[in-house]
Amino acid sequence: MASANRDNVIRATGRLRLDRPRRCAIIPVMITELGHFALILACLVAVLQATIPLIGAHKRWPGWMAVAEPAATAQFLLTAAAFAALTYAFVISDFSVRLVVLNSHTDKPMLYKVTGVWGNHEGSMLLWVLIVALFGAAVAWFGANLPPTLKARVLAVQAMVGVAFFLFILLTSNPFLRMAVPPFNGQDLNPLLQDPGLAFHPPFLYLGYVGLSMTFSFAVAALIEGRVDAAWGRWVRPWTLTAWIFLTIGIALGSWWAYYELGWGGFWFWDPVENASFMPWLIAAALLHSAIVVEKREALKSWTILLAIIAFGFSMVGAFITRSGVLTSVHAFATDPERGVFLLGILAIFMIGALTLFAVRAGAMQAKGVFSMVSRESVLVLNNILLAVSAFVVFVGTIWPLVAEMAFDRKLSVGEPFFNAAFTPFMIGLGLILPVGAMLPWKRAKLGRIVRPLVPAFILAVAIGALAWAVQSGRSALGPMGLFLAAWLVMGAGIDLWSRTGRGQGRLARLARLPGADWGKAVAHAGFGVTIAGVAAMMAWELEDIRVMHEGDTVDIAGYTLRLDTVEDLEGPNYLSTMANFTLMREGRVLGTMHPEKRVYPVAQMPTTEAALNNGFLRDIYIAVGDPQDGGGWAVRSYYKPLANWIWGGSILMALGGFLSLSDRRFRVAAGARKLPQGVPAE
Amino acid sequence: MKRLLLVLCLLAAPALGVQPDEILDDPVLEERARDISSGLRCLVCRNESIDDSNAELARDLRLLVRERLVAGDSNEEAVSYIVDRYGEYVLLKPKTTGANLLLWLAGPIMFGAGLIMGGVYLRRRAIAPEPETARLSKEEESRLRDILRD
Numbered sequence: 139m140a141s142a143n144r145d146n147v148i149r150a151t152g153r154l155r156l157d158r159p160r161r162c163a164i165i166p167v168m169i170t171e172l173g174h175f176a177l178i179l180a181c182l183v184a185v186l187q188a189t190i191p192l193i194g195a196h197k198r199w200p201g202w203m204a205v206a207e208p209a210a211t212a213q214f215l216l217t218a219a220a221f222a223a224l225t226y227a228f229v230i231s232d233f234s235v236r237l238v239v240l241n242s243h244t245d246k247p248m249l250y251k252v253t254g255v256w257g258n259h260e261g262s263m264l265l266w267v268l269i270v271a272l273f274g275a276a277v278a279w280f281g282a283n284l285p286p287t288l289k290a291r292v293l294a295v296q297a298m299v300g301v302a303f304f305l306f307i308l309l310t311s312n313p314f315l316r317m318a319v320p321p322f323n324g325q326d327l328n329p330l331l332q333d334p335g336l337a338f339h340p341p342f343l344y345l346g347y348v349g350l351s352m353t354f355s356f357a358v359a360a361l362i363e364g365r366v367d368a369a370w371g372r373w374v375r376p377w378t379l380t381a382w383i384f385l386t387i388g389i390a391l392g393s394w395w396a397y398y399e400l401g402w403g404g405f406w407f408w409d410p411v412e413n414a415s416f417m418p419w420l421i422a423a424a425l426l427h428s429a430i431v432v433e434k435r436e437a438l439k440s441w442t443i444l445l446a447i448i449a450f451g452f453s454m455v456g457a458f459i460t461r462s463g464v465l466t467s468v469h470a471f472a473t474d475p476e477r478g479v480f481l482l483g484i485l486a487i488f489m490i491g492a493l494t495l496f497a498v499r500a501g502a503m504q505a506k507g508v509f510s511m512v513s514r515e516s517v518l519v520l521n522n523i524l525l526a527v528s529a530f531v532v533f534v535g536t537i538w539p540l541v542a543e544m545a546f547d548r549k550l551s552v553g554e555p556f557f558n559a560a561f562t563p564f565m566i567g568l569g570l571i572l573p574v575g576a577m578l579p580w581k582r583a584k585l586g587r588i589v590r591p592l593v594p595a596f597i598l599a600v601a602i603g604a605l606a607w608a609v610q611s612g613r614s615a616l617g618p619m620g621l622f623l624a625a626w627l628v629m630g631a632g633i634d635l636w637s638r639t640g641r642g643q644g645r646l647a648r649l650a651r652l653p654g655a656d657w658g659k660a661v662a663h664a665g666f667g668v669t670i671a672g673v674a675a676m677m678a679w680e681l682e683d684i685r686v687m688h689e690g691d692t693v694d695i696a697g698y699t700l701r702l703d704t705v706e707d708l709e710g711p712n713y714l715s716t717m718a719n720f721t722l723m724r725e726g727r728v729l730g731t732m733h734p735e736k737r738v739y740p741v742a743q744m745p746t747t748e749a750a751l752n753n754g755f756l757r758d759i760y761i762a763v764g765d766p767q768d769g770g771g772w773a774v775r776s777y778y779k780p781l782a783n784w785i786w787g788g789s790i791l792m793a794l795g796g797f798l799s800l801s802d803r804r805f806r807v808a809a810g811a812r813k814l815p816q817g818v819p820a821e
Numbered sequence: 822m823k824r825l826l827l828v829l830c831l832l833a834a835p836a837l838g839v840q841p842d843e844i845l846d847d848p849v850l851e852e853r854a855r856d857i858s859s860g861l862r863c864l865v866c867r868n869e870s871i872d873d874s875n876a877e878l879a880r881d882l883r884l885l886v887r888e889r890l891v892a893g894d895s896n897e898e899a900v901s902y903i904v905d906r907y908g909e910y911v912l913l914k915p916k917t918t919g920a921n922l923l924l925w926l927a928g929p930i931m932f933g934a935g936l937i938m939g940g941v942y943l944r945r946r947a948i949a950p951e952p953e954t955a956r957l958s959k960e961e962e963s964r965l966r967d968i969l970r971d
Contacts, residue, residue: 285964369965402838402873409868437946508949516943523935531928538915538924546920551862553870553913560928686841764840773841 170235173223174314177264180216180271181304183209187274187297191290195362203286206293207278213300214275217268221255224264224313228255234320237261237313242324243741245712246332253337259461259477260313262340266457267303269348273377274300277352284373291359292352299351302484310477329713329739329746335395343388343415347453349381350418353425354450357443358492361499366443371433374446376800378429381449382422383796389415390789401747401762403777405676405785408557413536414456417529421449424525427518434580435507435515440500441522447492452529454485459536510582517575521568528564535560558677569623569670572663573630577637591637595629613678620674627667631660654802662795669788675781682778688771696778698759699723700732705763705772713737715748718763718772722752734763758782838873840880845887854887857896861886861903862911870913882911 187209194202227235228251231244241258242251256265274296281289307313356374360366392412397405406412425445431438458481509515535552542548573595577588603622610617638656639645683695692701701721708715720732732750739746752759757780764773839858845851855872861882863874871879871886882903889899903911915921 367965368969372969404873407868505946505949508946509943510947511943515946519939519943523932523939527928527932527935530931534924534927538921542920542924548920549908549910550915550921551868551910551913552915552924553860553862553868555860555914556924559914560925564928564932684839684841684844767841 169223169226170232170314170316173220173227174312176216176223177220177304177314178308180213180220180267181301181308183213183216184271184297184300184304187213188294188301190294192294192362195287195290195294198287200286203290206290206297209297210271210274210278210293213297214268214271217264217271221264221268224261225252225255228252231324233322233324234316235313236315236317239317239321239324243712244323245741247711249334250332250337256340257337260307260311262344263303263307263311264313265341266344266348267300267307269344270296270300270303270351273348273352281373288359288363288370288373291362292355295355295358295362296351299355299488302488306477306480306484310480325741329737329742329744333395333399335391335399339388339391339395341388342384342391346381346383346385346388346422347415347418347456349377349384350422350446350450350453352377353381353422353446354488354492357446358495360443361492361495364499364502366432366439366503368433368436371429371431371436371442375426375429375433378422378425378446378449379796379800382419382426383793383800385415385419385422386789386793386796389419390786390793393789394786397782398749398751399746401749402775403680403749403758403760403779403782405782406673408535408554410459410536411456413532414452414459417532417536418449418452418456420525420529420532421445421452424522424529425449427521427525431507431515431518435509437505437507437509437515438519438522439503439505440496443500443503444496445522445526447489447496451485451489452533454481454488455533457481458485507581509580512578512583512585514575514578514580514583517571517578520571521575524564524568524571528561528568531560531564532557565670566619566623569627569667572666573626573634576630576634576659576663591633592630595633596626599623599625599629610679617674617678620670620678624667624671624674627670628664631664631667634663635660654798658795658797658799658802660795661798662792665788665791665793665795667788668784668791672781672784672786672788676779676785679780680777683776685774686767686769686771687774691771693774693776695759695776696757697724698729698778700759700761700776702772702774703731708735710737712741713739713746716763718761718774720750720761722759732759732761734761736763736765753783755783756781838871838875838879839883843880843883843887845891850887850890853896854883854890857886857890857899858883860913861900862913864907864911882907 187206191203191206191209194200194205224235224237226232227238228242229248231238231242231251233239237258237260241254241261246254254261256262274293277284277289277292277296281292284292353374356370356377360370389412392415393405396407397403425442428438428442428445432442458478461477461481507515535556538552539550542550573592574585574588577592578585579588599622602625603618606621607615607618635649635652635656636645638652639648681696683693685693687693687702689702689704692699694700699722701723703719703721705716705718708717714737716736717733718735720734722729722732730752732752734750735748737746737748738744747762747764749760749762757778760777760779760782762775764775766772839855845854859870859872861871863869863871863876863879863882865876865878866874869879871882885903886899889902890896894902900912909916915924917925
């Protein structure tokens with residue numbers, strides 16, 4: 139019924155826009171079918187890749203194992219061809235393809251025609267399998283130093299993941315479906331999504347989600363193989379790190395988008411879909427650290443394997459939450475129970491399969507390293523407990539409404555206040571132990587010797603927190619606590635780095651020459667601190683002003699003055715805009731102008747708010763303009779957002795730290811580069 | 822119906838929440854009203870508080886909260902007035918009663934369990950005998966050396 143309505147609407151809008159005739163050509167028609175065909179072939183190749191190398195590895199038949207590599211390449215090329223075909227349909231606005239009709243329009247800028255490919259359920263799943271295939275191919279291309287049996291098994295397991303999602307697309311979410319009656323124009327993409335921040339947020343997020351399928355494949359392959367050793371820890375870490383970096387960027391982009399686009403400057407809502415991306419991030423962070431213990435000390439092996447399995451499990455839970463509509467959320471795609479059930483099936487098969495294998499094989503993995511209670515190993519165990527439990531809290535909070543309704547017949551909500559109360563303590567704990575843990579040596583440590591260089595940093599950080607406490611007088615303890623932690627983490631990272639330069643002359647030169655992994659660790663840990671400062675400051679010290687303003691009115695906020703000069707109507711490429719022109723001043727000095735807008739997208743019949751921001755190192759000034767008022771004037775909300783940019787600045791530092799560590803290890807991943815000089819690997 | 826709700830929410834997406842004409846003259850009361858409304862869920866939206874939502878119903882609820890405060894209700898009374906009419910569903914911070922205790926205690930319990938398990942593991946590693954040297958084949962040994970050399 140709903141879809142029949144939708145088709146009527148499509149036809150109606152089509153008729154209204156006769157001035158833009160549809161392009162008719164034979165080639166695009168063929169290309170769409172070829173794309174569909176390539177996708178089916180990719181699925182078949184993946185079936186071969188999932189079976190033959192596995193048998194080959196079991197029987198030690200080199201020929202059969204060798205199938206994995208060309209198959210992985212072929213699977214990737216075929217999926218890329220299918221993706222290119224769909225992109226082509228969007229670029230030329232081929233309105234005989236249903237997906238293009240529903241998500242595109244000839245008036246849309248080219249950038250958003252292209253990003254519209256993944257701005258919908260079917261296209262985004264195609265992007266998902268493309269990335270699954272890409273990671274598989276990357277192992278085939280760069281994994282020359284993996285033992286042949288492990289490599290064959292990793293690629294086979296990765297192909298199993300591929301098969302599941304190829305079938306999901308082909309059976310429930312085919313992006314290449316045609317319209318019986320092609321309309322003359324499309325239905326546009328949601329104007330909220332026509333924004334660079336959001337357009338590039340899904341690809342990064344998927345690179346992260348799907349990157350965790352690679353660690354999953356390594357874990358399952360190791361279980362089949364029956365051995366996990368230091369070398370395995372080393373092979374799996376670059377993939378975990380890659381996935382984690384992309385998740386960090388993807389989550390930060392989404393949060394940044396929400397901040398400037400949704401109109402009141404919220405940056406995190408504890409929405410089920412956000413949580414779905416945050417849980418794998420937390421688990422990946424834990425995995426990143428426990429894999430170091432496997433690599434360095436041959437301990438925590440079964441725990442690391444379990445984390446690798448759970449991390450991808452959470453990725454799939456994320457896909458399920460976003461697409462099944464079980465937990466409704468602001469950014470769920472059009473939801474469909476059949477798809478939900480299918481995804482739940484995939485999740486169940488992979489998790490039950492992997493966990494059964496784990497139960498059977500985990501006992502065989504014996505820890506080798508011996509270490510005392512005070513050691514790097516112990517702190518990393520604590521790090522893992524904190525990260526895993528915080529992910530668990532997010533998980534329970536996210537699914538609790540469902541559990542409460544089904545098991546206890548209570549309809550309830552779990553929102554921001556719960557997460558703020560239940561999640562934050564674990565992050566505080568993590569921040570407290572981090573600088574000490576980062577400096578503890580492996581195996582056996584004397585706490586006193588490690589703590590001594592950190593004492594000044596700790597005292598200074600406490601002083602900064604106390605100062606903030608005194609200045610703010612009687613507000614929540616969150617702000618001072620956040621600043622204290624941030625200062626402690628950033629200074630701790632600096633001291634850690636400095637302490638690695640040894641003694642005597644030339645420390646600065648040695649500092650610059652420290653391996654990428656050391657820098658990566660320090661930068662990422664400092665970035666964590668910077669993000670904490672931003673979040674805490676925004677939650678504790680944000681100021682807001684809501685009022686009706688006429689042209690010429692001024693408003694004072696946090697020592698700044700905003701004057702509304704004029705309000706004008708403008709026409710954009712595919713929207714109508716009402717723009718307010720403000721002047722931002724401080725103590726009579728003009729700092730700049732700001733132009734918040736209210737837009738209406740006529741095709742999508744949708745209003746949006748474009749807030750205006752004045753970015754600063756220590757604060758953002760943020761204005762959103764609302765509806766015209768009955769008595770004249772406009773509803774205007776202005777905000778003072780302290781340290782807002784630190785939230786994303788810290789995220790960028792975390793991602794940069796990841797890249798620095800990765801660059802250190804790149805030689806190891808690449809074949810034939812083993813002889814190159816290298817530094818101390820990431821810790 | 823579900824579709825209609827979705828449309829309503831999408832229309833409400835560029836939410837601006839509290840409008841100037843709603844704001845109470847008494848800043849203390851207004852502050853309390855904001856505090857309460859940021860903890861109440863907009864019923865027709867997805868995971869938005871009535872403080873952030875632009876929906877009509879959210880506005881009605883905001884006005885109702887302010888009405889109760891002006892009438893002299895305490896924060897708790899105003900909240901329970903709303904909960905009595907719209908159900909527990911409106912609370913973004915779930916109550917700590919009955920089965921919800923499980924939700925609230927999930928984190929602390931898991932953390933305790935994690936600490937105990939971690940402690941036992943660490944204790945065992947601390948007293949474990951040094952492992953025998955690796956039983957790797959010659960070929961594996963040289964491979965490993967090759968890989969680990971850095």
